[in-house]
Amino acid sequence: MPTAISPLILPVNFRADDFFAFHLRDRQNIAEIVENNVLRKGILWDNSPAQLIITIDQQMATIKLEVDDSSNIANDQKMIEIGKHMLGLQQAIEQFETQYLSHPIIGQLIQHQQGLRIYQSASAFEALVWAIIGQQISVTAAIAIRRRFIQATGSMHSSGIWCFPNEQQVAATDDDTLRQTGFSAGKIVAIRALCAAIIDKQIDLSVQINQNNHQELANQLLNLKGIGPWTVSYALLRGFNYLDGSLHGDVAVRRNLQPLLKMATQPTAKETEKWLTEFSPWRALVAAHLWRSQSAAGY
Structure with a gap:
């Protein structure tokens, strides 16, 4: 070995x-x-x-x-x-912290969580699959589906640990097996479209994403049936180190923003999107700080 x-x-x-x-x-x-x-x-x-x-x-x-x-x-x-x-x-988080440490709203949050960065999935494909799995379900449910998915589609190392599958392995897995892992019909459509686009070289996940070229990949992903803005923003954050996706539709982001802004009710997705605009090109990192204010495992 x-x-x-x-x-x-x-x-x-x-x-x-x-x-x-x-x-x-x-x-x-x-x-x-x-x-x-x-x-x-x-x-x-x-x-x-x-x-x-x-x-x-x-x-x-x-x-x-x-x-x-x-x-x-x-x-x-x-x-x-x-x-x-x-x-x-x-991730250039030091630049972000220098700029916003004295901010009247998120400055204290950053101070308590200084050094926070976004830990990445081992591959961009893994990040995208995780984002698809996590669509509109709880983290607990997504974790269970992910586990069954890996066991159904992946391979095992000689140590006994399971290895996350690649697009060829997933493409070779039949729909019934994916359904048994917990995939809905819509998520099967999405992951089939993703695997086909990668295999056919319509999408290149090896590209280095930055502020200048992120929209091209985002548009390619959004053209795939079953993949929407939240999935793209989360996958760019977790798989490509892209820290400016707007996760305004994320329930945890909105829930944790409410006490920070001292609002009587939870802000809407539109209100959250407007509030996050100020922090571009760090919107997703701000969202991660909001996640972390709730749980170390929740971001």
């Missing part, structure tokens, strides 16, 4: 507890296992089952990869990039 190890220095205010809380959402631990300061996650590495191990010790993260395929040698630079990606280190 080929193994590679790479070290990574972390920022002084890195919130390791939040990072591990994000990966502890599924207590059945089939695809992500957290033990003390170590995360083990099943991924596909060049289509081969692999176990990614991230260990955090003070200001140092160690990225270790164990690949089942003996001919698949891990590339150190690629490992470092996936480590930075998953740890959210490609």
Whole structure:
């Protein structure tokens, strides 16, 4: 089993507890296992089952990869990039905090949650699938569906951990199996359209997303049946490090915004959208701060 190890220095205010809380959402631990300061996650590495191990010790993260395929040698630079990606280190949150730490409304929130960043899914495809699964259902229900989905479509590493599937594996899974995992008819349509677009190279998920080109990918995704604005904004946030999606329709964002604005009733999606406009290009990061004010695992 080929193994590679790479070290990574972390920022002084890195919130390791939040990072591990994000990966502890599924207590059945089939695809992500957290033990003390170590995360083990099943991924596909060049289509081969692999176990990614991230260990955090003070200001140092160690990225270790164990690949089942003996001919698949891990590339150190690629490992470092996936480590930075998953740890959210490609986000310029220091700029955001400098700009808004003294803000009369969200300044105190930022001060209490300084260093907050968006921990990323291992791949953009995983982020998109999670966003589709999470459409209009609770996080608890989405976690259970995701678990069954991985077991029905994914593959297992020799360590026993499950690896999130790729688009080819999902495309090869029949509708009945997807229904049994908890997918609604609409979500099956959406994930079929997504997989087909990736396989046919109509959509390229390897592109680096920024303020200048995000709309092109967003439009491509919105053209797929079953994928709407919330799904796109959440997937861009969780899979592409894009921090300006407007998550004004998110129930938790609106619920946690109400006490912050001292409103008698929960703000509407339209009111929330208008309020978030001030914080562009950081709207999704502001939404994450609102999520975090409720729960470490809730963002």
